[in-house]
Amino acid sequence: MPNPVAVVTGASKGIGRAVALRLATTHDIVALARSDEELESLAQQIERGGGSCRPRVVDITNPKAVASALAGIHADVLVNNAGVGTLKPFMELTRDEWTQMVNVNFNALYDVTRALLPSMIARKSGHVVNIGSIAGRSAFAGGACYAATKHAVVAFSECLMLELRDSGIKVSVVNPGSVATSFSSAADASWKLSPDNVALVVQRVIDTPPNMLVHSVEVRTLTVPKKKE
Numbered sequence: 001m002p003n004p005v006a007v008v009t010g011a012s013k014g015i016g017r018a019v020a021l022r023l024a025t026t027h028d029i030v031a032l033a034r035s036d037e038e039l040e041s042l043a044q045q046i047e048r049g050g051g052s053c054r055p056r057v058v059d060i061t062n063p064k065a066v067a068s069a070l071a072g073i074h075a076d077v078l079v080n081n082a083g084v085g086t087l088k089p090f091m092e093l094t095r096d097e098w099t100q101m102v103n104v105n106f107n108a109l110y111d112v113t114r115a116l117l118p119s120m121i122a123r124k125s126g127h128v129v130n131i132g133s134i135a136g137r138s139a140f141a142g143g144a145c146y147a148a149t150k151h152a153v154v155a156f157s158e159c160l161m162l163e164l165r166d167s168g169i170k171v172s173v174v175n176p177g178s179v180a181t182s183f184s185s186a187a188d189a190s191w192k193l194s195p196d197n198v199a200l201v202v203q204r205v206i207d208t209p210p211n212m213l214v215h216s217v218e219v220r221t222l223t224v225p226k227k228k229e
């Protein structure tokens, strides 16, 4: 039996890379991101461990490039992870920063998911895992666009789950708190979740009995930094 195939977006670093590395123990990986060298090093790391990884260098905000990168791929698992966040007051946010967040965090879900769902629907099997955020249910100053895109990810995930569950396809959303990645430039990241903490959750969410769906999970650190006196 060939391994199932998992497509991971934003696999060059951070949470996506950790997800790709974890799922590579049980899945053949198709890894998407823009950074050629980082995807190549991921593929080499996975292959050194005995797995398989096909890197696809693609900007997921380019619908034609996404369609071409995913043509002929029959995914059993899709992890929509790629995301960007420019966190600053609304009046300082440029139109380009707004558009980029909406395009990467939300609009790309259309193109990537549409490219892979037909084959899942035909096979009546598959699992789409979207990486949201706790910003997808709570507000914070500086998050006007980012939090809005993550609210959209949560709503998209629940609607898609309701549409697809009778077709044998699972849809989940994993909402992490703070994770130590290059996403944030905080000086001390020691208290945050690790990317592999989130990858472990994705792995567990996928590994459930056929009749059971874990639709939504929130992942938090226990080591919250003390507020300065």
Ligand SMILES: NC(=O)c1ccc[n+]([C@@H]2O[C@H](COP(=O)([O-])OP(=O)(O)OC[C@H]3O[C@@H](n4cnc5c(N)ncnc54)[C@H](OP(=O)(O)O)[C@@H]3O)[C@@H](O)[C@H]2O)c1
Pocket: 009, 010, 011, 012, 013, 014, 015, 016, 032, 033, 034, 035, 036, 038, 058, 059, 060, 061, 081, 082, 083, 084, 085, 104, 131, 132, 133, 134, 175, 176, 177, 178, 179, 180, 181, 182, 183, 184
């Ligand atoms: N870190 C946190 O505290 C945190 C908390 C909650 C949720 N999240 C969510 O977790 C996800 C991953 O974030 P992270 O922390 O791992 O961030 P990260 O380390 O900055 O990684 C982001 C990934 O997205 C990819 N990406 C960005 N723009 C892209 C584009 N236009 N086309 C293709 N790939 C693109 C990047 O690859 P390239 O640059 O190589 O293209 C990279 O692999 C995001 O959806 C984020 O919103 C993060």
